[in-house]
Amino acid sequence: MNSVAIQPSSQKKFDLQRLLEPYLYLSPALITIALVIITPTLVGISYAFQSIELLNPFNSGWVGLAHFKALFSDRYFFSALGNTLDWTLISLFFQFSLGLGLALLLNRKFAGRKLIQALVFLPWAVPTFLSGLTWAWLFNPIIGILPHWMASLGMLSEPYNILSDPQLAMYGPIVANVWFGIPFFAITLLAALQSVPNDLYEAAGIDGASDWQVFVKITLPFLAPMIAITVMLRTIWIANFADLIIVMTSGGPANSTQTLPSYIFTTAYRRLDFGYASAMAVILLILLLLYTAILLKMRSKLSNGE
C-alpha cells in the first residue's frame, strides 16, 4: 500500500493535534490569569522584601526581612490580626447559620416562592460600597433608625452610633457583611438541598423518622461536601474583604475595626508604602494557605475514617 510511507508523520501530526486540543481551549483563561494575577502576585511577594515608598522614591532597594521585623513590633498589626479573627469568625457564623436557615425555608414549595426567592437574594447584588454606606446611615442616630430600635429593645442605654464606639464598632460592618453574605450560602445550600433524591425522604417517612432526625441523618450528610467547600471559600473571601470596613469606619475608631486587609489597603493607598503593605499581605497569604491546608487535611482524615 502506498499510504504506508506517509503514515508515520501524518499519524504523529494527528496525535499531536489531539494532545494539544484541551490546552487550546484553556489557553485564554490561563494566559489571562498568568499575566494579571500570578505575575503581579509574585512581584508583590518580592515587594515584601524591598522598600518601595512612592512618597519617598529615594529610599528604595532590597531590605531583606526588615519589613517583617518591623511588623513584629507594630502593635497595629497585631490588633489588626485579632480584629481579622473576630471579623471573620463572627461574620461566618451568622452568615452560614442564617443562610442555611433560609435555604431550608426555601426548599419547600409555597405560594410566591419564585418572587420571594428573587427578592431575598437581592443583598448579594448590591454593590458593597453602597451597602456599606446604607448601613452606616442606619447606624447613625441622626439619620438612621437602628440606634433607636436598639435602645428601645434595651440593647443600648441610649441611641448612639455604635460605629464610633471602639467596643461595638466592629459589629457594624459585621451586620452589613452578614446581610450581604446570607444569599451566597442560601443559594449554594439550596442547590445542594435540591439535589437530595426524594426517595430518601420518602423512605425515612415510612420508617417513621421525625423531622429533626431526617435533618441530622439524611440532609446534613448530603450537604456536608457543599458546606465544606462553601465555608472554606467564604472564610477566605471574608478574611480578604476590606470594602465594607473601609467605607463604614475606615478602620477606626482608634483602629478597633482595622482588619488586616483594610490595614494593608490603607498602607498602600494612603501612605503609598508598597513594601510594608506587601509584607503584611504575604503574612495574610501564608495564614490563609495554612488554614486551607489544615482544612483539607481534616477533610481527608474524616473521609478516610468513614
Next chain:
Amino acid sequence: MASIKLKNICKHFDQVEVLKSINIDIQHGEFVVLVGPSGCGKSTLLRSIAGLEQISSGEIYIGDTRVNELAPKDRDISMVFQSYALYPHMSVERNMGFSLEVQKVPKAQIKKAVKDVAESLGLTALLDRKPKALSGGQRQRVAMGRAIVRHPKVFLFDEPLSNLDAQLRVQMRLEIKALHQRLQSTIIYVTHDQVEAMTLADRIVVLNGGIVQQVGPPLEIYDTPANLFVAGFMGSPSMNFIKTTVGQTGSEFYLETQAGVKLPLFHQYQNLAVGMPICCGIRPEHISIIGSGSGHLQAQVKALEPTGISEQIYCHYEGENLCIYSMQRTGCKEGQSVSLELDLQRLHLFCEHSGQRLQQQLFIQENSIDGVKVATN
C-alpha cells in the same frame, strides 16, 4: 457500502488492556453483531471504529482507506447511540437534516432528502416536533432516520434498543432488519442481548474481556460454540454444564459424572484421553423428562417456569442446577423426583482447564462405492 478490516487492534485505558489484538474482516453489505457481557470491550471497539476513541495500536480500514488518523467526520459513517443523542433544541426535521446542513448542502435538497427518509420510517407527521415531545420508539426511529439520510459507507449501532420496553424492542428489531434488507448496507451492531444478536446478524462476533471468542453465523455459534464462555453466553435459557471425567471400556469412550453415571459418546473426538476432566454441555431443549426411572440422570425438580408456549423446569442434580426446556406441559411439580434423558448426539465437550471445545474427529473410511474415500462424522 464498504467493507471493514480490523487488524490487531489493541487499546489500553491507563494500565488496563481493554482490547487485545482484535482481528475481524467484515464484508460489504454484511450485518455484523458484536455481542458480549458488560465491560467486554464491544462498545469501545465500536467507538474506535467511529473515531470517538483512539486505539493504542493496530489498523482500521473502511473500504480501502486506512482511517486511523481520520476524525469521525471524515470516516463517512453514521452512528445510532444508545441514548439516541437527538439535539433537544432542534426539530425532528432539522435533527435529521443536520449532517447535510453541516456539509452546506442546499436547503431544498436537504428538505427532499429528509422527507423521503421520514416517509420510509413513518415520521412525516412528526417533522415539526421537538425530541422531548416524542415517545421512545419515535425517538429511536428519528435517530435511525438521521443516520440514513447521509447514505454513509457504514452504519454503527450502539445498543439502540436497550432503552425500549420488551414489546417495542421486538418491533424495532424487525424494522432494523427490514432496513438492512432495503439498503443492503454494512452494519456493525453492538448489544449485550444475545437474542438480538441471533435474530439480526449475518455473522456474530462474541467478545469477552477484550478478546474475540468466536466469529460466525448465528446458527454456527449456537450449534458449535468454540469455548465454555460462548456456550454459556449464547442461547436462552443457557446451556447446562455437567462435570465429568473421561473413561474407556474397550475402544469405546464414555463420560462419567461425579455420581458415577456413564454417558456413552457417539462421536469421535480429537485429543481425548482417559481421566481428562471434561465439562459436558447440553442445551435445555436436548434434555427430556421421561416417566420411569430409566433415564440417564435422576434429579429433583426445584422450580417451574411455565411461559404458556413452553415450560422451563429447573432441577437439582448432584449439586448442579439443570434447566430443561420443553415445548409441552410436563405436569411436573416442585420437589418431584424425575428421570432425565439426554440426547447424547448433542453433547458439547469442553476441556475443563482451557475451556476450549473438543473438536469432533472426522472419520475417513473406505466406502465401497467406487472405492472413493468419504469423510463421515
Next chain:
Amino acid sequence: MPILVFTNLLKSVAHRFAILLYLVFALFPLYWLLKIAVTPDKLLYSEGVKLWPSDFTWLNFELVFTQSEFPTFFINSAIVSSATAVITTVIAAAAGYAFCRFKFRGKLIISGLLLITQMFPLVMVLAPIYKIMAPLGLTNSLLGLVIIYTAFNVPFAVFLMQSFFDSIPRDLEESAMVEGCTRFTALYKVIVPLTLPGLAATLGFVFTAAWSEMLFALMLISDSSVSTFPVGLLNFVSKFAVQWGQMMAAGVLALIPACIFFVFIQRYLVQGLTAGAVKG
C-alpha cells in the same frame, strides 16, 4: 387527625413568618436607601428617623441626572461591567468546556491553581498591579479595569461553566462529530444553544461582581471622567459631605442594573449548581 392538621398549620404559619423576617431583613436597608433618596433635603435631618417621609420629591434624582457627573459614572460602569461580563464568559466557557470534556495532563494542577487564585488577598496585588499598569498607561483607563476584572472573575466563572457543561450528555457532541462537525463546530452549533441558561447565569454573576468592585477602581482611577460608580460615589462623599439625598439617589440608580440582572439569573445559578452538585 385534628392534631396533625393543627401541627401542620402551625408549621406553615411559622414557615411563612420566618420567611417574612428574612424578607424584611433583606429589603429594609434598600427601602431606607430609597426613602432617603426621595426625602427633600430640608426634611432630611428632622425626619431622619421616620419610617415614612411626610413629603416626596424626585428632585434628588433630577439633580443627579442633570447636575452631577453621575451619568458619566453610570456609563463608565456599564461599559466596564458589560465588557468584563462578555469577555469573562467567553474565556470561562472555553476553559470550563476543556475541564469538563477532556482528560489531560496537569488537569488537577491547573484546577488547583484556579482555586488558589481565589485565596490571594486582593490587597496584595493592588500595589504590584498599580506599578505594572502605570508605565503601560493603563491606570485611569477603563481598559485597565476590564483586564483586571476579567482575570479575577475567570476562576469562579470557569467553575460555573464547568458545572453547566457537566449537565449536558457527551453523546450530543459525539453525534455531531460523527455527522460532520469538528469539535469546535459541534460546540458552537449543538452545545452552546443548550447552555444558554448557564451563559446567562455566568454573564449576570460577573456583571454584578464587576459592577460592585471598588478597591481596584479606587486605586487606579483618579480622573473623574473615567470613574466608575464606586469611585464616583466615594469621591462625592468626601467632596460634598452634606448632599446625602443626591448621593442616595445616585445609589438607588446604581442599584437598579445590578439588581435586575441578578434577579433574573439567580434561578439559573441554583439550577446549574444543583446539576454540578449531583455529579459531586
